[in-house]
Amino acid sequence: MLDTTALNQQRNFFEGQAAIWLFGYGSLIWKADFTYLERRPAYIHHWERRFWQGSHDHRGTPEAPGRVATLIRSPGAVCHGMAYRITPEVLAPLDVREKNGYLREKVTLTFVDEKGSEPEQSEGLIYLASDDNPAFLGEAPLADIAQQIANAHGPSGPNKEYLLNLATALRELDAKDAHIFALEQHLSRL
Numbered sequence: 001m002l003d004t005t006a007l008n009q010q011r012n013f014f015e016g017q018a019a020i021w022l023f024g025y026g027s028l029i030w031k032a033d034f035t036y037l038e039r040r041p042a043y044i045h046h047w048e049r050r051f052w053q054g055s056h057d058h059r060g061t062p063e064a065p066g067r068v069a070t071l072i073r074s075p076g077a078v079c080h081g082m083a084y085r086i087t088p089e090v091l092a093p094l095d096v097r098e099k100n101g102y103l104r105e106k107v108t109l110t111f112v113d114e115k116g117s118e119p120e121q122s123e124g125l126i127y128l129a130s131d132d133n134p135a136f137l138g139e140a141p142l143a144d145i146a147q148q149i150a151n152a153h154g155p156s157g158p159n160k161e162y163l164l165n166l167a168t169a170l171r172e173l174d175a176k177d178a179h180i181f182a183l184e185q186h187l188s189r190l
């Protein structure tokens, strides 16, 4: 298994800043088990969420990997999530927890605000599992992805809990995500 911990600790895009915005688009939306200064619903442009990253250490095992969220580039798309303002030392444990292929990347995030007000933006970080990482599983028919998720379990719990919690959290944010809601539908039919 590739371990991205050391690589991430060199990816100090916000060196010297006392606080950083971290944008969560997967489990970080519904499970923030770290200290944060503030959290705000936000979105990023030109990215779409996909269950294309293998999970061998959290929601699956090396023998039967689960699937978890990553992002793919998609011009014009919008991906909703939750932004957390954190102090930099919060990143080190996340680097370890997400060491199976995720790398820190810099993005521009836009905060969801009162309708009619000027959108506020900030630079922030995401953890991205790109298609060249060894745990990347990539595209498959939605029915097959749902079946794999239904079967997989790992040290962090059943894979389906991850998908169902994510779908619930996105509905609470009033966010559209055809891929996630279609997978939820497939899962409910199994």
Ligand code: BEZ
Pocket (backbone or CB within 6 Å): 023, 024, 025, 026, 027, 028, 029, 098, 102, 127, 128
């Ligand atoms: C996220 O929720 O953004 C996330 C969580 C774990 C790994 C990568 C991303």
